[in-house]
Amino acid sequence: MANKEITSREDDYSKWYIDIVQKANLADYSAVKGCMVIKPWGFAIWENIQGQLDKMFKETGHVNAYFPLFIPKSFLSKEADHVEGFAKECAVVTHHRLMNNPDGSGVVVDPSAKLAEELIVRPTSETIIWNTYRDWINSYRDLPLLINQWANVVRWEMRTRLFLRTAEFLWQEGHTAHATQQEAVEETKLILNLYADFVEQYMAVPVIKGVKTANERFAGADDTYTIEALMQDGKALQSGTSHFLGQNFAKAFDVRFLNSENKQEYVWATSWGVSTRLMGALIMTHSDDDGLVLPPKLAPTQVVIVPIPKPTDEINEAAQKIISELRGKGISVKYDNDKKKRPGFKFAEHEMRGVPVRIGIGKRDLEKNQVEVARRDTKEKQSLPLEGIADAIQQLLENIQNNLFEKALKFRKEKTTKVDTWEDFQKVLKEKGGFILAHWDGTTETEVKIKELTKATIRCIPLDNEQEKGTCVLTGKPSKQRVLFAESY
RNA sequence: CGGGGCGUAGCGCAGUCCGGUUAGCGUACCUGCUUUGGGAGCAGGGGGUCGCAGGUUCGAAUCCUGCCGCCCCGACCA
The missing domain is CATH 3.30.110.30 (C-terminal domain of ProRS)
Structure with missing residues (x-):
């Protein structure tokens, strides 16, 4: 089927990427320029990323909160480097009401509803958060303050690419306040390591940890730490950043605390984030010309079972047994018993979407008490006995996870x-x-x-x-x- | 903002240069029959403000003018 075909990486890498995103049902262009619709399959992967990171943040003492989408324009200009870095890409809210156009052609902005102070749609939340922290922090006993938020942000980019750069994107942003410089630096590095561990162990994407040069630093930071991944086309992708903000925002927003010696000091700050851009890293690191390849730890469905050629009582029974065994081990599994689609179609469909393992069950398999197991990463197929199938699949998922990482690491070394x-x-x-x-x-x-x-x-x-x-x-x-x-x- | 491309059925496109049947093809969709271990076959069927607005003309998807939108490449950025 021509419309399902993916442009090969060799022919046009950029087109290949877009094909994967769209044909694997991850995301689509929207009616709004530069903005995308994240589709259920893509969002399920993001939810898995979120879920794991959120757990890791909480295990390291962070809590979630939520700050406003809108930031008073005056806030942004309080930190000189910060405003310089973001001013060029801000969406601005100027009015709060529409009215019917007198000529009857729909609605127009009501000129009488102009805001006293214009609002910026957050490109990042340092300013609104530090303005709030001023009220929350009085004494060293209030520190450290370790807060994260999951949010959307808007950066009005000249040019966008699905997941890698869109006008609106989803991310998490951590904002912490500390009594000492050393503690803030340690926090910055803690998060950098947390990001690196997550990306390597869950996304199976090897990264290089490092510090940015002054030129590439976050606007308003003293130091920016980064994890850098290498994509299949030989380009690097910045996959997460953790900033040591020094006392820049504390000074700009006058956030001071009384130390144990009853002296006023400015607090030390960090901020750190990863975004839906990670989806881009995931796609470009592992996928091939047949579609998406997902690491088992983040796949919304880890195993799909396909009846061959179609479901029968006998096959359903065998499938149900495997499903309950797999679920007993915490493996997510889907039984694709749609009678209207043929096996070949289903194979291609699930390969496109990157499901790590496929189990085919047909009459001939059952006669031999076995099933056909195919792995997405290498496309190898083997017949495995029904006896002990869940253990074998669990092992296989681990192998796939490891193989993806090793393959990516080998590629990076060569490159x-x-x-x-x-x-x-x-x-x-x-x-x-x-x-x-x-x-x-x-x-x-x-x-x-x-x-x-x-x-x-x-x-x-x-x-x-x-x-x-x-x-x-x-x-x-x-x-x-x-x-x-x-x-x- | 500069360069390029595109806008015709859900999707992908042809037709536009050189105006002229009822706007076509693939796919998807619906119905039926036959199939079924790697994207099934045949037959029938439904689906269109040809991006928008003007203009030229007996007649415009096609020519002219203006506008809008999107994508790709570049500068800027996570």
Whole structure:
């Protein structure tokens, strides 16, 4: 069926990505420019991401709250770097009422309903939150304050891509307040590690942890920590950030506390977030030309059972038995007993949607007390005995999870290159892509120059970076460590 | 904001250059029969403000003018 076919990665990577998103029923374009509709299958994956992260946040002492969608315009300008970073992409609410157009052609904005102060649709919530924290924090006994919110935010982007960059997106944003600098820095790193663990262990996407250069830092942060993943086309995707905000927002919003010595101090802050962009990382890391490939730990349905060629009493009975065994082990399973679709159609459909394991049950299988088990990641099929099937499937799901991570890690290793000359830098970037480890003289001028010349940016300075004397790949000036370059999304 | 492309049935498209039957094809959908271990076959059927608004013309999906929308590439960004 032509309309179900996916553009191959080789032909057009960008088109391939869009095909997967749409044909695997993850998301669709909406009537609003730059905004997408997240469809049930895509949203179910996001819910799994949310569920696990939320659990991890709570295990580390964080609690959820909710702050307003609208931010008074004046708030945004209180932190100079912050406003500079976000001003260019803010949606602004100016009126609060519509009226019938006198000419009868529908409704128009009622000019008499102009807001006294315009409201910004939050691009991020630091300002409204710190304005609130001022009232909540009086003493060191109120600290630390460890709050997260799940929310939507709006950033009016010039150009959008499904999941990777949309005008509105879903995310979580943590905002914490601490009595000491050290504690805030520790919080920033705690979350960075939490993100890295989640992305690697649940999404099966290997990441490099690092710190951003001054140039790439979050607007208003003293330090931005990041996890960077490598996509199949050799481009990097920033997958989560954790910011040490110093006392910048505390000073801007006058958030002080009395320490144990009865002295006023400004509090130390962090903020951190991951967004529905993670969906993009998930899709681009594992999927193939047959569709989406999902890691078992995040798949809304881990196992699908397909009766071959159609459900009979005998097959239904065998399927029900397997279903209850699998569910007993906490494995999510769907029995696709739709009589109107043929097996081949179902196979293709579930492969498109990335269901990790498919069990086929036919008369011939049952005669031999076995079923056909197919794994999505390698597309291998094998016959397994009904006896002990649940254990075997559980094992298989673990194998798939591990295989996806290992495969992605191997790919990243192959696509990570150390280069020492400017010629090699350009050549590797152009011909091979991926991550490049190279020396850099530490100046923003050089960083910007390299970006102008090659489109590559410094993704991060990897943590625990090996210290190694060298010379900057562009300027030849001395450098004491390599940094991670790549073209990025 | 610059460059490119597109707008015709739910989806994907042809038809537009060079105006002229009842606007067509694939797929999806509905009905029936036959099929059924990798996206079934045959037959019949329903579904259209040809993006919008003007204009030219006996006649416009097609020509002219204006507008709107979306996608892709680039600058900006999670």
